[in-house]
Amino acid sequence: MAVLKDTIIIKDLAKTFYLKSETKEVLKDINITVKENEFLVLLGPGQCGKTVLLNILAGLDTPTGGEITFVNGRPPMGDLGVVFQRYALFPWKTVMGNVEINQKFKGKSKAERQAAAQKYIELVGLQGFENSLPKQLSGGMQQRVGIARAYASESDIMLLDEPFGALDAQTRYSMEDEILRIWEKDRRTVIFVTNNVEEAIYLGDRIILLGGHPTGVKKEYVPDLPRPRNYTDPAFLKLRNKIVANTDLVL
Numbered sequence: 096m097a098v099l100k101d102t103i104i105i106k107d108l109a110k111t112f113y114l115k116s117e118t119k120e121v122l123k124d125i126n127i128t129v130k131e132n133e134f135l136v137l138l139g140p141g142q143c144g145k146t147v148l149l150n151i152l153a154g155l156d157t158p159t160g161g162e163i164t165f166v167n168g169r170p171p172m173g174d175l176g177v178v179f180q181r182y183a184l185f186p187w188k189t190v191m192g193n194v195e196i197n198q199k200f201k202g203k204s205k206a207e208r209q210a211a212a213q214k215y216i217e218l219v220g221l222q223g224f225e226n227s228l229p230k231q232l233s234g235g236m237q238q239r240v241g242i243a244r245a246y247a248s249e250s251d252i253m254l255l256d257e258p259f260g261a262l263d264a265q266t267r268y269s270m271e272d273e274i275l276r277i278w279e280k281d282r283r284t285v286i287f288v289t290n291n292v293e294e295a296i297y298l299g300d301r302i303i304l305l306g307g308h309p310t311g312v313k314k315e316y317v318p319d320l321p322r323p324r325n326y327t328d329p330a331f332l333k334l335r336n337k338i339v340a341n342t343d344l345v346l
């Protein structure tokens with residue numbers, strides 16, 4: 096396999112919240128080097144600071160220690176493709192409206208914006224639904240709109256924060272296949288956050304297990320499993336048990 100270049104270097108990152116009544120140390124000594132075009136999974140229990148970490152990566156929050164280096168330069172604020180835990184769509188806007196709103200398209204004519212948005216609507220398989228409103232769509236489809244909007248940022252780096260956590264199991268499995276299909280078709284660096292061990296193994300080129308108090312990097316796993324992976328493959332289950340044995344909690 097080709098040697099992948101470093102794209103984000105997270106060094107000794109720490110985040111402490113100083114509240115009126117307490118000091119909350121959430122992240123400490125986080126060291127992660129993200130490789131270009133890899134599918135990196137951050138796996139950790141609920142409340143461990145995954146969203147805090149992604150928000151810092153997205154530039155929506157600042158660390159209290161350490162540093163993050165974007166090897167190719169920090170993408171301009173708002174330029175990273177982020178998919179949030181909840182769909183976070185504008186309910187009054189159509190699918191087209193939600194995708195073309197991306198600020199990457201600012202300054203372009205409506206026709207240009209829509210042509211660019213159309214490409215991403217097709218990438219996530221929502222052609223024919225351009226004029227639908229979010230409430231007319233299933234949860235899986237709404238999350239596809241979120242993915243299309245994030246890809247429309249044309250950022251090299253995609254941050255996905257438990258994007259399938261709110262979906263029922265069947266839809267979740269099909270969205271896991273979808274996100275891999277999209278990643279194969281339009282290679283970007285993906286940082287995918289989950290609290291689900293099976294999802295992590297199904298998706299990740301590399302899995303960073305977070306844990307401890309405050310949260311740090313506990314372990315790293317590189318699943319040596321061909322794609323498409325199979326949840327019932329003995330090698331899959333073996334890795335699952337290995338990771339679970341190292342996990343702080345079951346959620």
Ligand SMILES: Nc1ncnc2c1ncn2[C@@H]1O[C@H](COP(=O)(O)OP(=O)(O)O)[C@@H](O)[C@H]1O
Pocket residue numbers: 112114119121139140141142143144145146147148
């Ligand atoms: N702005 C904030 N002020 C104080 N505490 C916060 C703030 N944001 C997050 N936290 C705390 O940080 C911890 C980690 O939160 P979060 O990153 O949302 O967890 P996760 O995404 O892993 O479930 C939680 O205990 C949460 O209460």
Ligand SMILES: [Mg+2]
Pocket residue numbers: 145146147180256257
């Ligand atoms: Mg979270």
